[in-house]
Amino acid sequence: MPGKQSEEGPAEAGASEDSEEEGLGGLTLEELQQGQEAARALEDMMTLSAQTLVRAEVDELYEEVRPLGQGCYGRVLLVTHRQKGTPLALKQLPKPRTSLRGFLYEFCVGLSLGAHSAIVTAYGIGIESAHSYSFLTEPVLHGDLMAFIQPKVGLPQPAVHRCAAQLASALEYIHARGLVYRDLKPENVLVCDPACRRFKLTDFGHTRPRGTLLRLAGPPIPYTAPELCAPPPLPEGLPIQPALDAWALGVLLFCLLTGYFPWDRPLAEADPFYEDFLIWQASGQPRDRPQPWFGLAAAADALLRGLLDPHPRRRSAVIAIREHLGRPWRQREGEAEAVGAVEEEAGQ
Numbered sequence: 092m093p094g095k096q097s098e099e100g101p102a103e104a105g106a107s108e109d110s111e112e113e114g115l116g117g118l119t120l121e122e123l124q125q126g127q128e129a130a131r132a133l134e135d136m137m138t139l140s141a142q143t144l145v146r147a148e149v150d151e152l153y154e155e156v157r158p159l160g161q162g163c164y165g166r167v168l169l170v171t172h173r174q175k176g177t178p179l180a181l182k183q184l185p186k187p188r189t190s191l192r193g194f195l196y197e198f199c200v201g202l203s204l205g206a207h208s209a210i211v212t213a214y215g216i217g218i219e220s221a222h223s224y225s226f227l228t229e230p231v232l233h234g235d236l237m238a239f240i241q242p243k244v245g246l247p248q249p250a251v252h253r254c255a256a257q258l259a260s261a262l263e264y265i266h267a268r269g270l271v272y273r274d275l276k277p278e279n280v281l282v283c284d285p286a287c288r289r290f291k292l293t294d295f296g297h298t299r300p301r302g303t304l305l306r307l308a309g310p311p312i313p314y315t316a317p318e319l320c321a322p323p324p325l326p327e328g329l330p331i332q333p334a335l336d337a338w339a340l341g342v343l344l345f346c347l348l349t350g351y352f353p354w355d356r357p358l359a360e361a362d363p364f365y366e367d368f369l370i371w372q373a374s375g376q377p378r379d380r381p382q383p384w385f386g387l388a389a390a391a392d393a394l395l396r397g398l399l400d401p402h403p404r405r406r407s408a409v410i411a412i413r414e415h416l417g418r419p420w421r422q423r424e425g426e427a428e429a430v431g432a433v434e435e436e437a438g439q
């Protein structure tokens with residue numbers, strides 16, 4: 092079942108200033124500068140936000156209605172403003188697990204990206220309480236994508252197309268600001284309506300400027316790109332690129348189309364499903380097509396093989412999705428499509 096796995100923790104270092112592309116771990120100078128600008132803008136925003144933190148206990152200001160979700164780092168509550176009654180989502184990060192800097196970082200990344208229609212809107216309110224840090228965003232009340240993916244089936248095709256288009260647009264927006272999202276998975280995609288028409292990306296705790304040096308600190312998951320599993324090009328790690336998100340988007344779309352992960356981890360020596368995929372990727376021959384891919388149509392093959400190219404420089408950008416939206420992504424549409432059609436009518 093797709094989801095419920097978490098990627099690596101960062102082993103970060105500042106980006107190199109070497110002018111040779113080789114010395115930049117494969118990044119061009121322009122790419123490196125884009126990441127450095129994003130890092131500087133975030134630092135400024137964090138300094139300002141630290142000065143305007145509200146110091147109060149959450150229940151003095153907001154009334155808890157119900158939990159909306161729980162992650163490894165924090166919990167998210169539906170609350171209402173005590174005076175105005177406005178419903179809000181409050182993400183609360185316990186102090187023992189989150190530094191002030193870590194909190195400000197996630198808060199400011201969310202604030203800087205929240206104007207996009209497929210990214211959860213952040214309100215510029217950060218709260219420091221005795222035992223936690225919190226910030227407020229718009230509440231999205233239909234849960235996350237995990238609840239909508241039917242095991243062994245996936246999502247109805249029209250919903251997959253909409254989700255793909257909206258997530259690609261959100262990721263393109265993030266990449267254009269010099270950032271890499273790094274945590275694409277169903278739990279971080281919020282669903283705005285029961286017919287799956289609108290989606291919003293949330294959780295910017297792992298987002299980092301392009302060129303940040305990272306090493307895999309835990310076991311890889313299906314969404315982990317293979318370049319992060321390989322020995323890093325620089326001693327401090329891999330300079331991260333938007334291609335990491337393109338990979339994760341390819342894996343997520345496979346899950347939405349089939350209800351399965353394509354593999355457990357992108358390691359040919361340890362995962363036969365990934366090994367079979369690499370053989371097919373290299374040959375392009377129909378006879379090498381792995382069994383889990385049988386139900387996909389030619390447009391989905393072309394899209395996913397581009398997003399899941401093992402070489403990050405050859406991998407398609409997330410926006411490649413646009414070229415493939417008008418065509419079917421599954422070979423045969425069955426029960427799931429019928430359910431989708433009914434839900435769509437109901438949602439109109």
Ligand SMILES: Nc1ncnc2c1ncn2[C@@H]1O[C@H](COP(=O)(O)OP(=O)(O)OP(=O)(O)O)[C@@H](O)[C@H]1O
Binds near residue numbers: 166228
């Ligand atoms: N604005 C929101 N509206 C509704 N539900 C939300 C909202 N934000 C988050 N959630 C729910 O809360 C869950 C946990 O939130 P989030 O991913 O931000 O926490 P986390 O601790 O950073 O998670 P992770 O372990 O993935 O890093 C999400 O999977 C989602 O179901």
